[in-house]
Amino acid sequence: MDEQSIRYTIGEVSHLTGLSVHALRWFExxxxxxxxxxxxxxxxxxxxxxxxxxxxxxxTLRETGMPISGIKAFAELVAAGPGNESDRLALLEAHEQxxxxxxxxxENSLSIIVTKSETYRAHIAAGTARGVWDPIxxxxxx
Amino acid sequence: MDEQSIRYTIGEVSHLTGLSVHALRWFExxxxxxxxxxxxxxxxxxxxxxxxxxxxxxxTLRETGMPISGIKAFAELVAAGPGNESDRLALLEAHEQxxxxxxxxxENSLSIIVTKSETYRAHIAAGTARGVWDPIxxxxxx
DNA sequence: CTAGGATCTAGAGTTCGCTCTAGGTCAAGT
DNA sequence: ACTTGACCTAGAGCGAACTCTAGATCCTAG
Numbered sequence: 001m002d003e004q005s006i007r008y009t010i011g012e013v014s015h016l017t018g019l020s021v022h023a024l025r026w027f028e029x030x031x032x033x034x035x036x037x038x039x040x041x042x043x044x045x046x047x048x049x050x051x052x053x054x055x056x057x058x059x060t061l062r063e064t065g066m067p068i069s070g071i072k073a074f075a076e077l078v079a080a081g082p083g084n085e086s087d088r089l090a091l092l093e094a095h096e097q098x099x100x101x102x103x104x105x106x107e108n109s110l111s112i113i114v115t116k117s118e119t120y121r122a123h124i125a126a127g128t129a130r131g132v133w134d135p136i137x138x139x140x141x142x
Numbered sequence: 143m144d145e146q147s148i149r150y151t152i153g154e155v156s157h158l159t160g161l162s163v164h165a166l167r168w169f170e171x172x173x174x175x176x177x178x179x180x181x182x183x184x185x186x187x188x189x190x191x192x193x194x195x196x197x198x199x200x201x202t203l204r205e206t207g208m209p210i211s212g213i214k215a216f217a218e219l220v221a222a223g224p225g226n227e228s229d230r231l232a233l234l235e236a237h238e239q240x241x242x243x244x245x246x247x248x249e250n251s252l253s254i255i256v257t258k259s260e261t262y263r264a265h266i267a268a269g270t271a272r273g274v275w276d277p278i279x280x281x282x283x284x
Numbered sequence: 285c286t287a288g289g290a291t292c293t294a295g296a297g298t299t300c301g302c303t304c305t306a307g308g309t310c311a312a313g314t
Numbered sequence: 315a316c317t318t319g320a321c322c323t324a325g326a327g328c329g330a331a332c333t334c335t336a337g338a339t340c341c342t343a344g
Contacts, residue, residue, distance in 0.1 A: 011320065021321080022303055029324090030301095042310050044321055057258070064251045068301065089262040096259055099252045103245055109206045110241045116199070117238055120231040153290065163291080164333055171294095172331095184340050186291055210331065285344100292339065298332085309322065314315100 008047040017055050024055070032058055032071050034079035064099045150189040159197050166197070174200055174213050176221035206241045 014021045028037055028045075033054065037045045047055075058071050070091070077088045156163045170179055170187075175196065179187045200213050212233070219230045 009320075010322095020303075023301085025321095025323085026302065039322095040310085042321085043323095044310065057254075060251050060254050062301090064248060064255065085262060085266050089259060089266060092255060092259045092262065096252065096255050099248060099255065103248050103252070106206060106241060106245050106248070109202050110238065110245070112199075112202050113206065113234060113238050113241065117231060117234045120227060120234065124227050124231060151290080152292095162333075165331085167292085168332065181292095182340085184291085185293095186340065204331095287342100287344090289342090290340080293337095295335090297334070300330090302328085304327070305325090307323095310320080312318095312320100314317090 005048045005050075008052060010045050010047065013047045013052055013055065016052055017059060019055065019059065027055070027058065030068060030072060032068065032075050034075040061095065064095070065102060066095050066098075070095065147190045147192075150194060152187050152189065155189045155194055155197065158194055159201060161197065161201065169197070169200070172210060172214060174210065174217050176217040203237065206237070207244060208237050208240075212237065 008016070010021045010024055013019075013024055017024075019027070027033055033051065035051070037047065037051065039045055061071050061074070062068075074088065074091050077084050077091070150158070152163050152166055155161075155166055159166075161169070169175060175193065177193070179189065179193065181187055203213050203216070204210075216230065216233050219226050219233070
């Protein structure tokens, strides 16, 4: 990496990552960023590509359901420096499995929803969209 | 259906559906159940197979990310009785698509996480788990 | 008939993950 | 120099989805 890499303001990072500036400041306060974000002499944050990359990774982890506490644990490992890479890997692998499980569960649920939709479609097409196939309407109609 | 179908207490429904009794009462209060749940003379709820089925469907919708407000909308359509089946179908199909999108997004994110894991594994195996591949360690080590 | 576990209502409390506010300071264009 | 929009800190507030509490009633087994 270049010694003088690109410097971003918090607003630019907000655009790059999709997180609000509030959320970015909050991420730092919560310890999700493994270094102290450097400041200008006036106290304003200076982000570089590395931190933006880290934040992007954080959002990927968040979007896949890792709780803030999990990301914080990961950040703490990184902050602790070299030597705990297998711990970091274990954390990632556990999350990887959690995501796979989540996808499998969603696919399962999806098929239930699809079946329900198909039942509705069939009955609507047949003009018989009442009765046995609707457990609640059923009650009303008996 | 049988005129005298099986009757369940709220505790039994809790076991059957995995929702807490608190959550079940809250679901009713929030209007997620399209009928008034009948009561004993003493005021205790009596659930039957139809309601249990409905609640199970609700949990499937919830687990796939439908907000309570969405389920409420669906319940209101069902409560309104026959005639709006295509609205119900539209609601289900919209959610179906949302779930497909969610799965696609998760798969995308998963591949990012997998790549990150693989990088860690490769570097740990090579005994070079420091430096260039870790954006934060990178900073510390330059 | 009585004990005690299950249930009732209505509303307060909790957790998560931000979002917003107040009361300033900073910095870039004119 | 001045204006104006971005940024600062610390903490309060918020929406979603429950969860828990209090104080009372129900109901089933012994």
